[in-house]
Amino acid sequence: MTSRDPGTQDPGTQGLDSRALVMARVRRALADVPRAETPGEVPVERTYHRVHGDRTAARTVDLLAENLADYRALVHRADAPSSLPALIARLLGDRGATSVVVPPGLPDSWLSAVPDAVRRVPDTAELTPHDLDAVSSVVTGCAVAIAETGTVVLDAAPDQGRRRITLVPDHHICVIRVTDQVVDSVPEALERLDPARPLTWISGPSATSDIELDRVEGVHGPRTLEVILAGPESAGRS
Amino acid sequence: MSGTHQVHGDQQPSGTQRGAQSGAQRGTHQATYLGMPAFPQAADASTRNTQLRANLRHATHTIRAKRATAVAELDDWSRLRAAGAAIKDRTLRHLDQYLEQLESAVTAAGGQVHWAADADEANRIVTELVRATGEREVVKVKSMATQEIGLNGALATAGITAYETDLAELIVQLGDDLPSHILVPAIHRNRGEIRDIFTEKMSQWGRPAPEGLTDAPADLAEAARLHLREKFLNAKVGISGANFMVAETGTLVVVESEGNGRMCLTLPETLISVVGIEKVVPTFQDLEVFLQLLPRSSTAERMNPYTSTWTGTTDADGPRTFHLVLLDNGRTDTLADTVGRQALRCIRCSACLNVCPVYERAGGHAYGSAYPGPIGAILTPQLRGTQSELDASLPYASSLCGACYEVCPVAIDIPEILVHLRERVVEGGPASVRGTRTVIKPAKGHAAERAAMRAARWALDHPRLLRTGQRLASRTRRFHPRRLPGPGRAWSDTRELPKVPEESFRDWWQRTRGGSGTGSRPEGRKKTT
Numbered sequence: 001m002t003s004r005d006p007g008t009q010d011p012g013t014q015g016l017d018s019r020a021l022v023m024a025r026v027r028r029a030l031a032d033v034p035r036a037e038t039p040g041e042v043p044v045e046r047t048y049h050r051v052h053g054d055r056t057a058a059r060t061v062d063l064l065a066e067n068l069a070d071y072r073a074l075v076h077r078a079d080a081p082s083s084l085p086a087l088i089a090r091l092l093g094d095r096g097a098t099s100v101v102v103p104p105g106l107p108d109s110w111l112s113a114v115p116d117a118v119r120r121v122p123d124t125a126e127l128t129p130h131d132l133d134a135v136s137s138v139v140t141g142c143a144v145a146i147a148e149t150g151t152v153v154l155d156a157a158p159d160q161g162r163r164r165i166t167l168v169p170d171h172h173i174c175v176i177r178v179t180d181q182v183v184d185s186v187p188e189a190l191e192r193l194d195p196a197r198p199l200t201w202i203s204g205p206s207a208t209s210d211i212e213l214d215r216v217e218g219v220h221g222p223r224t225l226e227v228i229l230a231g232p233e234s235a236g237r238s
Numbered sequence: 239m240s241g242t243h244q245v246h247g248d249q250q251p252s253g254t255q256r257g258a259q260s261g262a263q264r265g266t267h268q269a270t271y272l273g274m275p276a277f278p279q280a281a282d283a284s285t286r287n288t289q290l291r292a293n294l295r296h297a298t299h300t301i302r303a304k305r306a307t308a309v310a311e312l313d314d315w316s317r318l319r320a321a322g323a324a325i326k327d328r329t330l331r332h333l334d335q336y337l338e339q340l341e342s343a344v345t346a347a348g349g350q351v352h353w354a355a356d357a358d359e360a361n362r363i364v365t366e367l368v369r370a371t372g373e374r375e376v377v378k379v380k381s382m383a384t385q386e387i388g389l390n391g392a393l394a395t396a397g398i399t400a401y402e403t404d405l406a407e408l409i410v411q412l413g414d415d416l417p418s419h420i421l422v423p424a425i426h427r428n429r430g431e432i433r434d435i436f437t438e439k440m441s442q443w444g445r446p447a448p449e450g451l452t453d454a455p456a457d458l459a460e461a462a463r464l465h466l467r468e469k470f471l472n473a474k475v476g477i478s479g480a481n482f483m484v485a486e487t488g489t490l491v492v493v494e495s496e497g498n499g500r501m502c503l504t505l506p507e508t509l510i511s512v513v514g515i516e517k518v519v520p521t522f523q524d525l526e527v528f529l530q531l532l533p534r535s536s537t538a539e540r541m542n543p544y545t546s547t548w549t550g551t552t553d554a555d556g557p558r559t560f561h562l563v564l565l566d567n568g569r570t571d572t573l574a575d576t577v578g579r580q581a582l583r584c585i586r587c588s589a590c591l592n593v594c595p596v597y598e599r600a601g602g603h604a605y606g607s608a609y610p611g612p613i614g615a616i617l618t619p620q621l622r623g624t625q626s627e628l629d630a631s632l633p634y635a636s637s638l639c640g641a642c643y644e645v646c647p648v649a650i651d652i653p654e655i656l657v658h659l660r661e662r663v664v665e666g667g668p669a670s671v672r673g674t675r676t677v678i679k680p681a682k683g684h685a686a687e688r689a690a691m692r693a694a695r696w697a698l699d700h701p702r703l704l705r706t707g708q709r710l711a712s713r714t715r716r717f718h719p720r721r722l723p724g725p726g727r728a729w730s731d732t733r734e735l736p737k738v739p740e741e742s743f744r745d746w747w748q749r750t751r752g753g754s755g756t757g758s759r760p761e762g763r764k765k766t767t
Contacts, residue, residue, distance in 0.1 A: 018355045019353040021353075021673070022355055022566045022570065023338075025566065025673040026334045026570055027334050028570075028574065028670075030573065031574075033331050037332075038332075039328050039329075039331070039520065042327055044321060044324040044328055045317075045321060047320075048314040048317040049314045052313070071543070125554045129471040129505050130471050149541035150540060151541045162556075163500065163546075164504050164555075164556075167505075168505075186526050186530055187526040190526050190529075191523075195487040195549055196347070198546070200545070201544065201545035202544060203539070203540070203543050207495050207496070208405045208496045209495065210496075211429055212297050212300070212428060213298075214300065216456050218456070218460075218463075220403075220466065220470070220496050221500060221544060222497075
């Protein structure tokens with residue numbers, strides 16, 4: 001505990017450890033709050049909207065695409081049956097990727113069309129940040145996507161891997177299953193997420209407004225974020 | 239180590255080796271808010287800086303318009319705002335319960351919780367935790383709490399170098415400067431100045447700026463990316479604050495844009511988060527309100543690029559060791575003031591700075607703390623008390639126009655608290671200082687104001703005397719000075735003295751009966767005429 005001027009010593013708290021000291025100060029500061037009051041008695045009116053506007057499912061996916069693109073994510077659609085593997089292979093090819101990080105639970109079919117020359121780097125505990133820095137790209141799934149804000153949320157599930165693999169490589173391809181992973185709003189997304197898992201909410205590639213409050217895309221996180229909106233048949237058979 | 243670092247822009251040989259000692263040298267020289275002059279003196283100087291004013295005007299006006307657009311997208315903004323305020327009020331009124339709940343949840347999830355009554359204690363805890371890792375370098379996410387306690391200086395004294403990784407904080411650190419804005423600490427610098435700082439200083443801290451660096455924001459961001467990359471990849475200890483802590487689950491939340499936050503939160507082996515006790519919210523669901531309010535208010539985005547949440551530690555993913563340092567440092571004093579308490583709702587969005595006419599002209603440094611602008615004018619005098627000349631001057635750093643209250647996403651009535659704190663400065667009275675109820679003495683500088691108010695009260699209680707005085711003032715009006723003499727001089731430096739009319743209202747009324755000439759006198763006026 002900090003040594004203090006005896007004149008300003010908290011009354012009755014000499015010798016307390018800091019936890020007890022801070023808690024005693026908090027309780028004294030709240031002398032005006034009736035003892036019988038419970039937190040639930042302090043009213044919180046949740047009259048805000050659960051969803052802004054009324055949309056069809058298809059329109060929600062369109063809005064997600066618009067908002068992702070508005071913050072400079074590159075948005076692609078894979079609707080036709082078995083079109084997803086070819087699309088992923090093309091995006092990696094266009095990028096000139098020579099290696100790709102693969103989360104442990106990524107469906108096998110997703111990378112089935114990627115040439116063998118592109119080295120698969122499994123997401124293992126031995127992978128150092130320097131190793132990751134030398135990898136071209138990463139392909140993952142996601143936990144949920146939010147249309148109103150243009151956000152994808154990763155929860156480190158097996159098809160997404162550890163947080164670092166979507167951070168250090170400069171190119172991230174993220175696949176969203178439109179049938180069951182797209183929600184309208186922030187409240188709907190939170191409901192689906194497990195707070196015990198580490199969550200990463202991503203809305204466009206990294207950006208900064210630190211120079212004259214002018215937005216510039218591409219700082220430390222992946223500078224290229226490609227999002228694939230995948231239809232139900234697009235992955236083909238795993 | 240070839241030579242030590244100088245504070246005021248002396249050139250250094252490029253490629254200087256970094257090391258613990260150089261870090262300590264750099265750090266101990268760093269700029270500080272200590273001993274800064276009172277707001278009027280500081281603002282008197284800063285408002286003459288035309289470059290600063292141009293930079294601030296450009297930046298604040300840009301973000302103002304964007305924020306208004308982002309907020310207008312949500313037709314339930316006022317309801318979200320009310321809910322945000324209510325959730326914070328609920329938390330504050332039962333803060334003891336929520337802190338205990340938070341502590342158990344964080345501990346259960348594998349984190350270690352520490353308590354710091356003041357800045358010194360927090361600095362000591364963090365320094366010991368870093369020492370225990372054996373590391374001499376740490377990477378930092380931008381954090382208001384660690385700015386407030388001066389953590390970087392404390393670490394430097396202990397021989398530990400803290401690297402700021404937020405772009406604006408990097409600009410401030412490289413420039414031996416102080417932050418002047420909550421969201422964009424280098425808002426007072428324009429792109430040309432930033433280019434010069436990078437070109438001149440980056441080599442002293444690590445990878446030099448690229449040859450021929452331009453002042454295009456994209457190029458400057460790229461230079462920062464390259465400069466910080468090696469630090470992220472090698473970092474063993476990360477230090478952060480947090481935007482929110484969820485009591486129910488023990489989850490911490492960091493809202494950011496650049497990815498430097500993700501780097502510091504996930505790559506190091508040890509993570510130390512220093513967070514003010516008021517940052518707790520009751521439930522995970524409550525985030526649905528703040529994750530809508532904060533991005534739109536601060537960067538005018540539907541959502542910021544990256545938000546990270548973590549609960550304790552996770553096997554094989556992210557830091558193996560997580561320490562949470564809960565900071566009081568004047569927050570319980572603020573909590574004890576039933577008028578000022580609402581300042582603890584603040585989510586540090588900085589919308590109030592961007593709309594403030596005083597901030598726009600005076601700049602952030604004039605406020606003499608990590609918290610500038612309207613929120614700083616009410617937060618700093620509550621966290622630090624009003625004893626120093628600077629802190630006593632802050633409640634006056636406002637025209638009370640109310641724009642700050644209007645944009646505040648958690649509805650903090652900043653003008654109300656400003657007036658309340660002015661009263662405390664002038665009249666003194668009961669307040670909590672470092673946890674102890676005390677009676678503050680009236681500030682010395684306001685003796686004349688108090689005397690004038692006492693005289694006014696007395697005169698207004700004596701109508702006959704008031705009338706005589708008013709008539710005398712009217713008759714002598716030609717001889718009135720344009721500025722007040724004696725202690726009133728300072729007041730009339732920046733204000734026009736009101737002109738005394740030829741005839742007082744009451745004399746006019748008595749003469750003309752309100753201009754109607756009927757002679758009937760309204761009821762209730764008799765005793766005052």
